[in-house]
Amino acid sequence: MSGDTPRRVVIVGGGLAGHTAAVTLRAAGYDGGITLLTAEPHPPYDRPPLSKELLAGTVDDTTLPTDLADLDVDLRLRCRALRLRPDAVESTGGAHRHDAVILATGSSPIGLAGASRAVHELRTVEDARRLRAALREADSVAVVGAGWVGNEVATRAAALNLKVTVVDAAPTPLARALPAALGEHLVPWFAAQGIDLRLRTLVDGVDERGVRLTDGGRVDADIVVTGIGARPDTGWLLGSGVPLSPDGAVEADATLRAGPGPVYAAGDIVRWPSRLFGARIRVEHWDHAAASARTAARNLLGHAEPYDPVPYFWSDQLGHRLQYVGHHHGADRLVLRGDPAGEDPWTALWFHGERLRAALAVDDPRGARDARRRIAEPDTRSR
Incomplete structure (x- = not known):
């Protein structure tokens, strides 16, 4: 040393x-x-x-x-x-x-304001074990947040034949990660799993019966799970x-x-x-x-290595495997390969000029691997 x-x-x-x-x-x-x-x-x-x-x-x-x-x-x-x-x-x-x-x-995790009863989060192993036990005893669940974790919880609850409602203030699922033009293609997946998806819906609070909505409505549920970031x-x-x-x-x-x-x-x-x-x-x-x-x-330890990876993430939800690679900006050009409304795999690609910046591969592991390799390739156009 x-x-x-x-x-x-x-x-x-x-x-x-x-x-x-x-x-x-x-x-x-x-x-x-x-x-x-x-x-x-x-x-x-x-x-x-x-x-x-x-x-x-x-x-x-x-x-x-x-x-x-x-x-x-x-x-x-x-x-x-x-x-x-x-x-x-x-x-x-x-x-x-x-x-x-x-x-x-x-x-x-970001907590849910206005809760007068216990609300499940999913961050620690204790959280997961408590939620798993609660799902086994419940008939219905309300998930606040149609993000990555919220959708995975909803998927598991639907597999247990529970009545599942997902509530989100955004106009499309995965709104923090995907543009609305892409997120709208995910909406039919919820109905296919028997999940009631309520978008553009604000939550006022949680009580013993379930979730209160700001429009005066409510979602009655035995369990409330939050996944709002x-x-x-x-x-x-x-x-x-x-x-x-x-x-x-x-x-x-x-x-x-x-x-x-x-x-x-x-x-x-x-x-x-x-x-x-x-x-x-x-x-x-x-x-x-x-x-x-x-x-x-x-x-x-003194190596001074720059950190510049191609980010990668995957999630199994709503009957599909989603793999995201890269990092896109709002101004990047979005191109779809395949038909999101069909049954076959499809991929969304983001380009900055002619350079691939990011990709979302749906049921297409090979597409994700190829995109990750292309994104990592050095840009030699200015040399």
């Missing part, structure tokens, strides 16, 4: 990003102290299966396979970070001295010198370094400058959590 290499690294966040950062440090030969802080009572686990296999009951434990104790990582459970100082991370478990820090605290869990960084954007994201440079001292960020919380897409972007999915953590860990 060189004289510039930190002797004590504190990783804040016990999800996939924090776990991957610790494993990467050891794989790179780092032999200094590593402390991993997590607010949860569990060792790091995989989150995507929570709304998929765990909710379906095909798995019950998604703990990540690497034993951190074998890597001499000091794992501190139930230890929520409270403040970042230049020499230590203050937490509910005390102060943890450091020479370098990797921030990987992930996101927290998440925000970076970074409030504890206020005043630390780490730059935060208005949405709470950590503003990092191209190497994922963030703020004074050797502080790096990974996972949901980080926004970075992408040369590939010509914008600062933030991604909240599994592939990015792992890849950004590997880069942050290597750069903390």
